[in-house]
Amino acid sequence: MSIYLDHNAGAPARPEAIAATARMLAGADGNPASVHRTGQRARRALEQARAQVAKLIGAAPREIVFTSGGTEANNFAISGALASAGKRRRVITSALEHSSILAPLGESETRGFEIVRIAPDGDGRVPPAAVIAALDDATALVTLGLVNAEVGSILDATPIAEAAARAGAIFHLDAAQAAGRIAINAHQPRCDLMTLSAHKLGGLAGVGALFIRAGITIAPQILGGPQEAAMRAGTPNLVGAVAFGVAAEAAGAAMETERARIETMAAAMLAGLRAGIPGVRLNGPRDARVANTLNLTFPGVLGESMLIALDLEGVEVSMGSACAAGAVEPSHVLLAMGRSAAEARSSLRISLGWNTAPAEIDAALAVITRVWRRVSQAEPLGAIAIGAVR
Amino acid sequence: MSARVLVAMSGGVDSSVAAAILREQGHDVVGVAMRLAPEPERRAARTRATCCSHEDFEDARRVAERMDFPFYVVDLRAEFGARVIDNFVGEYLAGRTPNPCVMCNREIKFDRLWERARALGADFVATGHYARIERGSDGRFRLLRAADASKDQSYFLFSLTQAELSRTMFPLGAMTKAEVRGRARALGLANADKPESQEICFVPDNDYAGFVERRASGGQLRAGKILDSNGNALATHSGVHRFTVGQRRGLGVAAGEPLYVREIRPESGDVVVGPRAALNAVGLTAREVSMVDPSIRQAGPIRAEVKIRYRHPALPATVTIDSARRAEVRFAAAGPAVTPGQACVFYRGDEVLGGGFIERAIEA
Numbered sequence: 181m182s183i184y185l186d187h188n189a190g191a192p193a194r195p196e197a198i199a200a201t202a203r204m205l206a207g208a209d210g211n212p213a214s215v216h217r218t219g220q221r222a223r224r225a226l227e228q229a230r231a232q233v234a235k236l237i238g239a240a241p242r243e244i245v246f247t248s249g250g251t252e253a254n255n256f257a258i259s260g261a262l263a264s265a266g267k268r269r270r271v272i273t274s275a276l277e278h279s280s281i282l283a284p285l286g287e288s289e290t291r292g293f294e295i296v297r298i299a300p301d302g303d304g305r306v307p308p309a310a311v312i313a314a315l316d317d318a319t320a321l322v323t324l325g326l327v328n329a330e331v332g333s334i335l336d337a338t339p340i341a342e343a344a345a346r347a348g349a350i351f352h353l354d355a356a357q358a359a360g361r362i363a364i365n366a367h368q369p370r371c372d373l374m375t376l377s378a379h380k381l382g383g384l385a386g387v388g389a390l391f392i393r394a395g396i397t398i399a400p401q402i403l404g405g406p407q408e409a410a411m412r413a414g415t416p417n418l419v420g421a422v423a424f425g426v427a428a429e430a431a432g433a434a435m436e437t438e439r440a441r442i443e444t445m446a447a448a449m450l451a452g453l454r455a456g457i458p459g460v461r462l463n464g465p466r467d468a469r470v471a472n473t474l475n476l477t478f479p480g481v482l483g484e485s486m487l488i489a490l491d492l493e494g495v496e497v498s499m500g501s502a503c504a505a506g507a508v509e510p511s512h513v514l515l516a517m518g519r520s521a522a523e524a525r526s527s528l529r530i531s532l533g534w535n536t537a538p539a540e541i542d543a544a545l546a547v548i549t550r551v552w553r554r555v556s557q558a559e560p561l562g563a564i565a566i567g568a569v570r
Numbered sequence: 571m572s573a574r575v576l577v578a579m580s581g582g583v584d585s586s587v588a589a590a591i592l593r594e595q596g597h598d599v600v601g602v603a604m605r606l607a608p609e610p611e612r613r614a615a616r617t618r619a620t621c622c623s624h625e626d627f628e629d630a631r632r633v634a635e636r637m638d639f640p641f642y643v644v645d646l647r648a649e650f651g652a653r654v655i656d657n658f659v660g661e662y663l664a665g666r667t668p669n670p671c672v673m674c675n676r677e678i679k680f681d682r683l684w685e686r687a688r689a690l691g692a693d694f695v696a697t698g699h700y701a702r703i704e705r706g707s708d709g710r711f712r713l714l715r716a717a718d719a720s721k722d723q724s725y726f727l728f729s730l731t732q733a734e735l736s737r738t739m740f741p742l743g744a745m746t747k748a749e750v751r752g753r754a755r756a757l758g759l760a761n762a763d764k765p766e767s768q769e770i771c772f773v774p775d776n777d778y779a780g781f782v783e784r785r786a787s788g789g790q791l792r793a794g795k796i797l798d799s800n801g802n803a804l805a806t807h808s809g810v811h812r813f814t815v816g817q818r819r820g821l822g823v824a825a826g827e828p829l830y831v832r833e834i835r836p837e838s839g840d841v842v843v844g845p846r847a848a849l850n851a852v853g854l855t856a857r858e859v860s861m862v863d864p865s866i867r868q869a870g871p872i873r874a875e876v877k878i879r880y881r882h883p884a885l886p887a888t889v890t891i892d893s894a895r896r897a898e899v900r901f902a903a904a905g906p907a908v909t910p911g912q913a914c915v916f917y918r919g920d921e922v923l924g925g926g927f928i929e930r931a932i933e934a
Contacts, residue, residue, distance in 0.1 A: 485689045488642045492600065492690060506627060507605050507643040558688035 182494040183540045183547075187380075187533030188329050188357060188473060189498055194382035194534060196430045197423040201384065204419040211415055213407060222418055229425030233389055236428040237355070237374060238365035245390045245411045246421050250356040250377030251280035253390040254323075256412070257352045257373040258284045260398030261321045262293060268320035268349070274298045274306045275516035276328050279501070281354060285323070293320075303465040304331040304517050312343040319349040327358035330500075330513035330529055331464030332473030334362065341369035350396065356380050356388070360431030361439070361470050372396045378420060382534055383427035387420030434534065442532050443471035445541045449530065450474060452541075456549035463514060463527060472532040475511075477519070480556040483528050484508050489551045495544045498529050526561070574598040575694040575739060576687035578679055579633070579641070581626030583761050584698030586633040587750045588741040590757050592696055593637045600690060601634045601641040603627045604683070606650040606674075607772035629761045636758060646682060653677035655772060659785045662778065662811035663792065665834030666911025669726075669880075670770055676729040680738065687737075694739050699723045701922075702743035703735050711735035713862050713922040718746040725880050728915040728925030729860050782811045794839020796823055799832070799848060810834050813841050815931075816849060816907030830907065849907040851931035853900040854878070856914050859891055859926035866923060874916040874923055876901070878908055884917050897926055904934065 184192065193201070210222035231241045247253045258281065262271070273285055275297045289295045296314045300306050306324060315322070322344045326335050337353060344351040352373040355364055360381030366374050374391035378384055392398060392411065404413030431438075453460050459479035478486060483499040487508065490497055500511040510524035519527070532541075575597045577589040593599045603626070627643055634641030654673045661668035679697060687695050700716035701724040711732050716722040730738065742750055754762035773781045783791065791809040798804055804823045807813070812820075817831045821843060830849055833842040866872065872891075875884035876899050886902040899914060908931035915925035 481689075484645060485686060488644070489690050491642075492640060506631070507645045554691065555689040559685040 182491075182496050183544045184496050185530045185532060185536070185540075185544060186496050186498045187536075188332075188529065188531035190379045190385060191382045191533045192535055193379075193384060193423065194427050194430050197383050197427040200426045201419055201423045204422050209418050212418060213405065213415065225422050226416060226418055229421040232425035232429045233376065234391075236359060236364070236432045237376070237391060238367055239374075239391050240394060242409065243366070243391050243394055245392060245408045246416050246424075247388045247390055247412060248417070249386055249388040250278075250354070250375050250380070251388075253356075253375040253377070253388045254278065254280040254354055255284050256390050256401050257375060257398070258288065258321065258323060259401050261350045261352065261373065262288055263399035263401075264397060265320035268318050270294045270296060270314075270316065270319040272296045272298065272311055272314050272319060272322045272324075272349075274300055274311075274324055276300050276304060276306065276330075276333075276513050277323070277325050278329060278354060278356070281323055281325070300333075300517055302518050304328055304333040304463065304513060305465055305468065306335055308336050308339040308343075311340050315343050315347045315349060317347060319344075319347055321350045321352060323352040323354070325354040325357065326364070327355070327361065327470050328464075328513060329357045330473075330511050331475045331517070332357075332470040332531075333465050334358070334468045334470060336468070337371075338369040341371060344372075345370060350398075357470070360428065360435065361472060363435065366391050366393070373398070378424035378427060381427055381431045383424040384420045387417050387424050389424070431534070438534055439471065442536065445536060445538055446471045446474055446532055448538070449532075449541050449545060452545040453548065456545070457552050463517065463519065474530040474532075475514070475527060476530065477523050477527045478552055478556075479526070480561045481526055481552060482555075482559065482561065483510075483524075483526050485555045485559055486528055486548075486551060489555055490548065493547045493551060495547045495551075498531075499527065500524070522561075572596050572598050573694055574600060574690075574692040575696050576600050576602060576683070576690060576692040577696045578683060578698075579603050579630040580698070580767075581623075581629035581761065581764075582698070582767065583751060583754050583759070583764050584700075584742060586630065586698070586759050586761055587754050587757075588696055588698040588739075589633060589639070590637045590759065591741040591753070592739065593639050599637075599639040600692060601630060601639055602683075602686075603630045603641070603643050604650075604678070605643060605645045605647050606654075606678070608647055608651060608655070629764070633759055633761065636760075644686060646678060646686075649682050650674070650678055650772075653682075655785065659782050661911045662782045663786055663790050663836065664911075665792075665810045665813075665836035667814040667909045668911045669913050670772075671726045672729065672913045675726055680730060680734045684734070684737065694737050696739035696741060698742055699727060699740050700742055700745075700747075701727050701740050703738060703740055710863055714743070715917070715920040715922070716742070717744045721747050724917075724922050725877055725913065725915050725925075728862070728913060728922050730862065731860070732863065735862070779809070779812045783809070786811075792836055792839045794835075794841065796821060796841045796843055798829075799842065799844045804843070807839075807841060810836050810839055810841060815909045834910075850904045850934070851901070851906075851908045852904055852934050853887070853898065853932035854905075854908045854914060855929045855932065856897045856899065856926035857895065857929050859895045859897045859924060861891070861924035862922055863924075872916070872918075872923070874918055877915045877917065878905070878928065879912055882906070889916050889923075895926070896929075898932070900932070907931075 210218035212223035212226045230244045234241045234244045298310045350372045353371045354375040356377035372393050377388040461477040463475040487499050499508045514524040579585045579601045658668050658670045700721040702714040704712045715724045769776045795803045796805040829843040832844045876887040877884045888900045891897045916923040
């Protein structure tokens with residue numbers, strides 16, 4: 181059996197989500213838009229899920245629009261906000277963000293929006309002062325991640341939210357990696373839009389949500405029927421939404437105990453790696469970081485080799501992002517933090533989650549240390565050209 | 571526990587069947603596809619049947635799924651650029667005609683990939699090459715031609731050392747191409763009838779000259795004159811990298827009899843042409859000579875059959891190797907055009923003794 185330490189890519193479904201999925205598939209589904217009683221039951225289930233998701237972030241149920249995932253929610257937030265931006269042409273983001281934020285912003289740039297990409301500090305934190313300094317009365321949107329997927333840094337969102345409100349800009353927080361891990365209230369600090377993803381907290385992939393604060397108007401992006409209060413057309417993914425709801429409820433209820441457990445395990449992992457691998461370096465802030473995420477630079481080895489060797493030994497971690505061909509690319513987050521390409525190529529992300537067990541940490545620690553020793557001897561970095569590819 | 575074997579997979583039928591055979595034999599197979607060509611060239615080549623494309627990787631991945639072994643894409647672009655492409659460009663600029671497949675085998679598949687294999691805990695590297703490895707009663711490894719003479723690829727493998735052969739597997743060495751395709755069909759592999767790649771994988775549209783021009787800086791390109799054997803200028807040309815010794819077409823020179831490139835002088839930019847008969851060399855010198863069994867080198871001149879190109883019959887010759895890893899080859903009868911930069915490989919019957927890279931022809 182493999183040891184799964186890649187929760188930031190996707191958490192295994194929680195037992196509550198699996199049970200709810202089985203129940204729905206066994207005959208409790210239907211189209212919430214139908215008039216008949218099956219439809220009515222479906223509608224009740226959908227609305228219950230909406231309430232459960234809303235509760236996790238202190239929102240009202242009507243502020244939640246279900247989407248096909250975090251990527252659609254981020255695209256919706258950006259395109260929807262900019263469609264009604266009027267004369268405001270500036271967008272503020274950071275160089276650390278997920279591709280589902282950076283790619284639509286790149287597209288907006290070609291249509292005449294000015295994209296300000298704030299540089300993070302060396303620990304992967306976006307300095308609020310730099311964001312606030314960039315805010316002006318031409319700013320349409322501030323879009324930032326609450327928790328960074330690669331290094332786990334937590335954004336100091338309060339001063340940014342306040343400044344965005346003063347400037348009249350829409351404030352969008354991508355909370356896909358934060359929800360279920362840290363306490364969140366979408367109204368405190370005040371967010372206008374917030375992205376959520378089900379499978380990061382133990383729901384199913386293929387469903388997410390966008391929180392849209394009551395009173396905020398953004399343009400729907402998927403047009404058709406009047407579903408989701410006319411904000412997102414299409415028959416909703418009822419099974420996925422129900423699983424999302426129960427997973428959100430379970431994650432919320434267990435948050436404090438899980439956080440403490442994960443913090444203890446992650447600390448043991450870090451201490452063990454430091455003892456066994458001289459020179460291993462933690463990327464990301466020491467404080468203001470979610471405990472589950474350990475991004476580490478391993479001295480003298482290629483991360484790609486470590487990743488594959490660990491997989492062959494049954495320890496599953498990740499590195500940067502996968503390209504279309506399935507090869508790994510160095511993390512754009514580490515590069516934005518000022519790490520060299522060589523350092524980024526020597527880095528791996530280990531991310532724990534709700535079902536990680538202490539025995540797995542002990543076993544993984546032994547495997548990682550052994551594999552690092554083998555890889556660093558067999559494939560010494562000094563002899564390998566790892567510069568930029570021409 | 572069974573040996574772990576790292577199989578280099580291109581997505582083609584040969585390496586797929588090689589991996590499948592090893593898996594059926596019970597080895598702990600790990601499939602890898604190598605990203606080698608730089609991105610702009612890959613994009614340019616995407617519509618063509620070259621290797622290293624996304625579709626090829628997916629073909630390899632499907633074989634791994636069907637045969638139930640792990641598969642990964644590994645990024646060796648930096649090493650391939652530094653050790654194979656830069657060499658390829660440099661050779662053309664120096665007026666020679668390189669063989670990048672030989673370099674890729676020497677530098678990447680059986681060197682750099684072996685480091686990776688060890689890092690992954692593998693004991694062997696396997697490929698879909700058509701060639702055989704045998705271990706003699708004296709414990710020495712021998713590299714032999716494939717059973718299928720029409721597919722034999724031992725020419726490209728001459729630089730393999732005893733240490734490399736000891737950790738290498740060629741599962742297809744005893745099979746014909748038809749048998750390989752038949753095996754692929756029997757195993758239900760989707761790429762059983764996939765056409766072979768013929769071109770150099772990193773050069774789009776087989777346009778070597780254009781590739782060299784894109785990779786070289788302008789000052790490195792050596793334009794000059796086309797001269798006849800008496801030194802008379804017949805025409806001008808835009809770079810020596812556009813010519814290969816023995817080439818007939820595309821000279822841009824009209825003459826009564828067919829003219830061939832006899833010699834390329836990169837320092838002056840002169841390209842000397844002459845009639846067919848002027849090309850026949852009696853021998854050649856080679857550099858970077860290596861012997862599969864190094865003890866042979868000390869034994870003085872050796873009789874061998876020498877291949878001076880991949881698709882060329884082996885010629886009887888005498889080979890003398892000096893201590894600086896250089897060799898002088900004398901053909902038993904006047905040979906054909908000798909192209910500097912190509913590999914020359916020494917055979918004795920089916921056995922590869924060694925080889926090197928052609929430096930220049932020895933004229934009569």
